[in-house]
Every structure is written in C-alpha cells, then in structure tokens.
Amino acid sequence: MNGAGGVLGWLEASPLSLAMRSSLWLYPIVEIFHILGFVLLVGSVAMFDLRVLGWSRSVPVPALGRHLLPWSAASLLLIVPAGLLMFSAHPHDFIGNRVFQLKLGLIAAAGINALVFHLGIYRSVAGWATGVPAPPAARLQALASLAIWAAVVSCGRLLAYT
Numbered sequence: 001m002n003g004a005g006g007v008l009g010w011l012e013a014s015p016l017s018l019a020m021r022s023s024l025w026l027y028p029i030v031e032i033f034h035i036l037g038f039v040l041l042v043g044s045v046a047m048f049d050l051r052v053l054g055w056s057r058s059v060p061v062p063a064l065g066r067h068l069l070p071w072s073a074a075s076l077l078l079i080v081p082a083g084l085l086m087f088s089a090h091p092h093d094f095i096g097n098r099v100f101q102l103k104l105g106l107i108a109a110a111g112i113n114a115l116v117f118h119l120g121i122y123r124s125v126a127g128w129a130t131g132v133p134a135p136p137a138a139r140l141q142a143l144a145s146l147a148i149w150a151a152v153v154s155c156g157r158l159l160a161y162t
Ligand code: HEM
Pocket: 031, 034, 035, 038, 041, 042, 079, 080, 082, 083, 084, 086, 087, 094, 107, 152, 153, 154, 155, 156, 157, 158, 159, 160
C-alpha cells in the first residue's frame, strides 16, 4: 500500500466497499444515518447560534449550551462512521471531487470557529447570559457558524450531482 492511491485502492477493493456498492439498500440506509446525524448537529448548532445572535434573550446562554453541546458532539457518532462508509464506496471519485474537498475544508473551518469561540469570547458568557446582547465578536462567530454549516450541507447535497 504505497501512498494515497494504495490506501484508496485497498479501501475500494475491500469487502466493505464492495458491499456498499453492490447492496441495493445498504448505501441509502447508511445515508439516512448520516442525515439523522447532521440534522442533530446542524440543528443544535443553529439553535445555539440564533440565541447568541439575540433570539429568546430570556433563555440563559450557558444553560442552552449545556443542553445542546453534548447532542452536537454525540451526533458525530452517527455522521462520521456513516460518512466514511459512503466515502469507502467510491474513495477515488470523492477524494478527487472539488465539492467533497470543499465540504471537508468547511467542516474544519466550522470546528476551528467553534474552538476559538469556546476558548475565547464564551469565557465571558456570565456577563451576557440573559437579557443583554452578546458581544459583537460572539455574534460574528455565531453568524459565521450558521453560514459555514449551511455551506457544508449544500456541498453534501451537491455531491450527488458533481
Ligand atoms: C460533519 C458534518 C457533515 C455534514 C453536515 C454533512 C452533510 C451531508 C449532506 C447534507 C449530504 C447529502 C445527503 C443527501 O442529500 O442525501 C452528505 C452526503 C455525504 N457525506 Fe456528509 N456531512 C458531514 C460530514 C461528512 C464526513 C466527515 C464525511 C466523510 C469523510 C462525509 C461524507 C459524505 C458522503 C460520501 C456523502 C454522500 C454523497 C452522495 O452519495 O450523495 N460527510 N453529507
């Protein structure tokens, strides 16, 4: 297995990949789990971002974060295995697909944005938990998060057409 071609070649020849390509129902069932996963992820992230942007100011931001963050983390247990399974069906096609590359890049950007948010401005959340606008930096990051995840979902859907 020399280099990426070797790994992808090995993956494409694997019984798992073969099953994902030959079974009528396996790929769509796996895609349903992928969809259920990102509905949970993007849904919980969007609800948190909309709160930071100023909706429902009576809802304490930290309490909402404590409720939603574990669900968005848990959703990765569905999204990533299902995504990798679908990837394994046509690894060469997906790895060479600009939309797929953009999707993975956007997912990385969303992760970095969330990390900078939680390690940065979110440390001052006690000062803007309820009733007052969040600091401009927090609102900017919430807006960026919404835009990036919308782009990830768009890339995911467009994969079937590219
Ligand atoms: C983490 C956030 C992710 C989101 C929000 C997301 C979103 C999506 C969406 C919206 C679709 C189209 C579903 C459909 O129209 O039926 C999709 C399909 C797909 N995703 Fe993801 N995805 C994510 C992560 C991943 C990861 C980590 C991988 C793999 C490395 C991956 C691989 C795929 C593949 C291979 C498809 C199938 C394309 C097709 O056959 O149409 N996704 N994803």
